[in-house]
Amino acid sequence: MTTAELCAVCGGVLETKTVEHLLKGGTNTASILVTADVCSRCGERYFNMEVPGPWKPFGTSCYSRNSRT
Numbered sequence: 830m831t832t833a834e835l836c837a838v839c840g841g842v843l844e845t846k847t848v849e850h851l852l853k854g855g856t857n858t859a860s861i862l863v864t865a866d867v868c869s870r871c872g873e874r875y876f877n878m879e880v881p882g883p884w885k886p887f888g889t890s891c892y893s894r895n896s897r898t
């Protein structure tokens with residue numbers, strides 16, 4: 830049984846793509862490339878991966894720059 834994953838919004842077929850995802854933290858914005866299922870009809874994105882709470886890939890170097898107290 831092979832069923833294509835369908836968009837919950839419009840019922841379109843989802844395609845797995847690598848998309849740019851923006852992460853915002855305070856005044857900082859970083860973009861990462863993640864794999865997501867993207868609806869071919871409406872463009873809704875479904876992320877498979879769990880986006881880590883603290884931005885592990887970017888670490889603290891990006892974050893600590895503005896974290897002076």
Ligand SMILES: [Zn+2]
Pocket residue numbers: 836837838839840841868869870871872873
């Ligand atoms: Zn859709």
